[in-house]
Amino acid sequence: MNKILVGLVFGLILGAIDGATAWFTPEVRPAIAGIMVGSSIKGMIVGLFSGWFARRVHSTTWGIVLGAALGLLFAFLVALMQHDHYLAIMLPGFVVGAIIGFLTQRMGVQEPAKV
C-alpha cells in the first residue's frame, strides 16, 4: 500500500471514529451521521496531504508536525462553518491530524525516487 493510500484509509477510519465521539454530546447527536461523514472527509484530506508529504520527506517528527497543522487547519475551517464548538472540533482535529501524520510516515511503501 502506498503512503497516500495509507493516509486516505487511516484518515477515513480515524475521521469516522472522531466524528462518532459526537454521540457523547446529546445536543448534536441527531446530526451524528453528517458529522461522521464530514469528519471522515476532513480526515481523508489530511491523510492525502500527509501521505503525499511522507512520500517526499522521511521524518516521523515532520510528519507529525505537518499532520497536526493540517488537522488544526481543516478543523478550524469546519468550526468556522459551524460558527461554534471551536475548541471541541479543533483540539481533537489537531491530535487526529498528528496521528495520521505519524501513521503515513511509519506505514506504507516508500516508493523509489524517480531518476
Next chain:
Amino acid sequence: MELNDAVLDHLRRVAALPDLTGTRYELESEIGRGGMGVVYAARDRQLDRRVALKVVDSALAGEARLIARLEHPGIVPIYETGTLPDGRVFYAMKLVAGARLDHYMAGAPSLGERLRVLRRIGEALSFAHARGVIHRDLKPQNVMVGGFGEIYVMDWGVEAVAGTPAFRGPDAHLDRLSDIYSLGAMLQFMLADSAPRALLAIAAKAMREDPAARYPDAPAFLADIERFQEGLGVEAWSEPIWHRLRRFTSRNAVLLWLLAAYAGVKFLLFFLKIL
C-alpha cells in the same frame, strides 16, 4: 664463539624467514602467527605498497587457493599466491590497518556498533559457507576492524586447524554448525553482562551443545539479530508476556502517546462541558 640460547633462537628465526628471491616482495617484519602459518608485513616492489604475506605449508596450497577465491567486502582480498624455493606456499593480501576485534572492544563501543560488527562477520561467514568454505577458528583475534569501520574476517581455516577452545564448540567434527557455535561465542564475548536477554538467548541458541539445536545457518542467526534490532521478538527466546508488552509499548511509544493525548483531549472536553 659460544652459541647460547638467545643466539640459537635468533638463528632459528632467521632460518625460518621465507626466502622471497624471485618474487616481487621484500620482507619487512613478522606481524602474527596463526594456526595456518606465519604472517609478515612485506613491500610489493612492483606496486610500491605494503602487503601482508602469509606463508603456509605446501600441503595447504589447495585450500589457500580456495580461500583466495572468496571475494567479499568482509574477507581480506588475496592479491597473489605463489610458491617459495623451499616449497612453502605464500599468499599476498591486503594489509589491513586497524584494530583486532578484541582490542577494538576495549574501547567499549555502543551495543549498536557491536551488533553492526557482528552482522558484518556473520555476512562474511554466510558468504563463505555458501561457497563451501568454513572458518574453523572464528574468534576476536581473527577479525580486524579497519580505520573506516570496515570489518575483515581473517585466517580462514583449513583442515589442520582445530579452533580455539573458548570459541570452539564440543563438536568432534568441524563443519558449518561449528562456525555457528563460534559466532554465538563471539556474540557472547561482545556483550556486556547487562546485555538484553534476547541477545543472550541468541548467543545461547547458537552455542547449544547439540549442533541440531543451533541456528541451521548464518542467515538464520543474522535474521534473529535483525529481529532484535527492529524491536521484534527473537526466535531464540520465548519471552514472558510482560516483556512482550514492554517491547510493544517501547516500539510504539509515539503512537501510544498520541492516542493517549486524543483520549485526554476528549475527556477534558467532556468534563469542561459538564462543569
